[in-house]
Amino acid sequence: MPPPEDGDLVVLPPDPVDAGSQRCRLGPSVMEELGLKLGSPLLILLPGGSCLCTAWPRSDLADGYLQFQTTCAAANLVNLSGPSTPQSETPHEGFGVNLTELRLQRAKLKPLTCPRLKRLHVKVLVHSSETQSAQFIQELAKELLTGLYVHEKHLVSVAGAGTQVRFIEVETVNSGSHRAGLVTTETRLDLGSVLTVQKYRQALRRTPSVHLGGVDEVLASLKEMLTVPLHYPGSLKHLGLPCPRGALLVGPPGVGKTQLVRNVVQRVGAALVTLNGPVVVGSRPGESEENLRRAFAQARRAALDGPCVVFIDEIDALCPRRSVSGSALENRIVAQLLTLMDGIDSEESFIIIAATNQPDTLDPALRRPGRFDREVVVGVPTLQQRFRILQCVSRGLPLSSTVDLQTLAEMTTGYVGADLSALCREAALQAILHNAQDGDKEPDGLVGAEHFVRALRLVPPSCLRSSVGVADFQPVRWEQIGGLEDVKLKLKQSIEWPMKFPEALVRMGVRGPRGVLLYGPPGCAKTTLVKAAASASHCSFLALSGAQLYSPYVGDSERTLSQLFRQARACSPSIVFLDEIDSMVGSRGDGGCRSGVQAQVLSVLLNELDGVGYKTTERRAPTKTFQTEGEEKETVREKQMELQERCNKDVMIVAATNRPDTLDSALLRPGRLDHIIYVPPPDPQARLAILQLHTEKIPLNSDVNLMDLAIQTNLFSGADLENLCKEAALLALNEDGMNVSTVQQKHFLKALQRVNPSLTAHQLLQYQHLFSTRLNCS
Known part of the structure; x- marks a missing residue:
């Protein structure tokens, strides 16, 4: 083959004479151009990795060609499944990529300065898992590497020596800023671990580690818990401490429990044996227990080659709480798992990790020290x-x-x-x-x-899917609500400001309100105001009505209310909206609670408002995030986010009613429903704003006078005014046909004759009396 004319080097199969060495055959002009001497170390940059060789001239002195041995190369280039001996007849058979007739630029050849190494840390890959002392393998690896140039993160092939050791992976080189060097008899070699070639090949084929955001502290806790018993069991034995056997991951679905386990197992370099309920449970008697024993036996065999982790996903489906009414199969599976966990020897290097989103359904015998020693809660992300x-x-x-x-x-x-x-x-x-x-x-x-x-x-x-209180509503802007400027300002101060600017309240030494009560006549936009506040606050919104709360079953209403607050705490900051709260609870003093169920619901509501009933499994993940190396300092916005996260963890309760006199006084005290806001009927200016808002999409004739209509619509609520606009548009369609283009003033006047106000003067007097009494008391 003629040499290339563009100056590139053609890679040819290695010279059989150089088998078992690190030699790289080059033309004399190339060696002179690179300043290489006989035996100088040379790093060859290849597609996907690099190879460390020593420079030697070609026997034919031909330039433009390159021949090199694959003794020391990057791990991802080595074909561990094929023959690994240097005497292989197939060119470059040890590599995972085909290098035959590959063209390399001369810039891909990098001369290196390789000092004598003082110390290096290696990992040894053996052919089989036969029991041999670590000291013998360490001395053998030192003897095989002596006289060779090695590079960090490279695999050194030593299969030609005819020993049990096939490859030696150089993990770190302690020689200043150099990443390569010469191994001599004075070099100190530290042995990290001994693996079989098959296990190392399986580890390389695994899915690359996915970076998980927001779970740094949980990841560090799991990694610490796995690293000590798996890699340092002798230290625990020397201190007389029992080796931890298992860990239980608790958290809602989708927080990354399974991915977290796979990530940390890959980081600590352990083997993974996965157990799933459908795979374990068998059809014939005794098959499920046999499957469990087979899985643990597999873990014990894997633990002979190195650390191993047994991962039981959705363990609540496999080991539910044992009871008299439970099936015999479930009881046998639980008993078999307990026996296997108790039978793990302290010297066996494998640990059990389980994951569940229903920890209360697990059998209590699993959640004691000695089995699942530690429970790690992975909460909803902050x-x-x-x-x-x-x-x-x-x-x-x-x-x-x-x-x-x-x-x-x-x-x-x-x-x-x-x-x-x-x-x-x-x-x-x-x-x-x-x-x-x-x-x-x-x-x-x-x-x-x-x-x-x-x-x-x-x-x-x-x-929030298929859960209690989920409210699907379109976001409402403050501008979409006509009038009620004073009420809007009070709601912003009570709901939006504590949610969006909690650091300002902390700076002033003020705690935000726990709850807000809106009361006023029907149809005055109480519900719409709450939706606007929730939309502006960017928080979770849960709503509950009396029809959703009450159930014919005993205790179901109280459980529903507790579940609502538990869901709100998991998604905090959040707003829980209790519409028509007077239909849910009444007053206990004057017999307002019309049934015992209402009194029990009121008791649960008061306890939830005071924070009683908070479970440990609802703990949120820590807000402290780790700063990685090279990461820039936190910006002002990130500091504000951290402060907001630390200050704003509560659930805001917003209730609405048009009968505030029927509520219990214990519910209206400060610390529960702190702010009580009266939503009055619209005045003439507010009615004008409401009419302008509802007629934006209605084509009005030039004779329409909205101010005159606002004056004539006394005692009209916001809902009445919206109904008035709809009725006027329908009258225009009925009188002038479907081709009508505008709505005239006469249509509004006729609609006024048909639409009656829903409010009465007597109702307004009652609300004004309550409002004035509230002001006097405050």
Whole structure:
């Protein structure tokens, strides 16, 4: 083959004479150009990795060709499944890529300065897991490496020596700033671990570790718990401490429990044996217990080659609480698992990790020290954790400059990691569809903020799906509510400000209100005001009415109310809206509680308002995030997010009623429903604003005088005014036909004759009396 004319070097099969060495055959002009002497170390940069060789001239002195041995190369280039001896007849058979007739630029050849190494840390790969002393393997590895140049993160092939050792992986080289060097008899070799080639090959084939955002502290806790018993069992034995046997991960679905286990197992370099309920449970008697024993036997065999982790996913389905009414199969499975966990020897290097989202359904015998020693709670992500997760899941998306991940993290209250991943995927899909509608054949535009807004409507938080109190409402802006400026300001101060600016309240030494009560005549936009406050606060919104609360079953209403607050605490900051609260609870003093159920519901509500009943499994993950190396200092916005997360953890209770006199006085005291706000009927100016708002989309004739209509609509509520506008438009259609273009003043006047106000003067006097009494008491 003639040499290339462009100056590149053609890679040829290695010379059989150089088998078992690190020699690289080059032309004399190339060696002179690179300043190489005989036996000088040379690093060859190849596709996907590098190879460390020593320079030697070619026997034919031909330039333009390159021959080298694959004794020391990057791990991802080595074909561990094929023959690994240097005497292999197939050229470059030890490599995972085909290097035959490969062309390399001369710039890919890097001369290295390799000093004599003082110390290096290695991992030894053996052919089989035959029991041999660590000292013998360490001395053998030192003898095989003496006289060779080695490089960090490279595999050194020593299979030609005919020993049990096949490869030696160089993990670290302690020689200043150098990453390569010469191993001599004076070099100190530290042995890290001994693995079989098969296990090392399986570890390389695993899915690369996925960076998990927002779970740094949980990840560090799991890694610490696994590293000590798996890698340092001798230290625990020397101190006389029992080796931890297991850990239980508790958290709602989608927070990343399974991915967390896989990630930490890969980081500590352990083997993973997974158990699932459908795989374990068998059809014939005794088959389930046999499957469990077989899985533990597999873990014991894997533990002979190194650390091993047995992961039991959804353990609540496999080991439920044993009871008299439980099935015999479930009881036998629980008993078999307990026996196997108790039978683990202290010298066996494997640990059991289980995951569940229903810890209360587990058998209590599993949750004692000696079995599942530690319970790690992975809660719903906090504000800062959602920001970290969004940074991770959107790393591969071409984001537009309009996308603010911090603002998006504030808008995704209650979203878990799986929800945020689905949100980014849906936003990317919306961007593709949007660009495709514009006529692009291959849409490749950026993902903008408007795409995330559309995705937020399609991807709700999974913790709020099919749960109590989920309210699906369109966001309401303050501008969409006409009038009531004083009430809006009070609601902003009571709800929006504590949610969005909690640091200001902390700075002033003031705690935000626990609850707000809106009372006033029907149809005066109490519910709409609460929706506007929830929309402006960017928090979770849960609503409950009397029809959803009460049930014919004993204790079901109290459980429903407790579940609502538990769901709200998991998604905090959140707003719980109790509409028509007078129908849920009454007053105990004057017999207002019409049944014993109402008194019990009132008792549960008071306890929840005071914070009683908070369970340990509802703990949120810590707000402290770890700062990685090279990461810039926190910005002012991130510091504000951290302060907001630390200050704003409560649940805001907002109730509405048109009969405040029927409520119990214990419910209205400060610390429960702190702010009591009267929502009056609209005055003439407010009625004008409401009419202008509801006639924005109605084509009005020039003779329509909204101010005159506002004066004539005394005792009309906001709902009445909306009904008036609809009735006028329908009258225009009935009188002038379907081709009518505008609504005239006469249509509004006729509608006034048909639509009567829902409020009366007597009702207003009663509300004004309550309002004045409240002012005098305050």
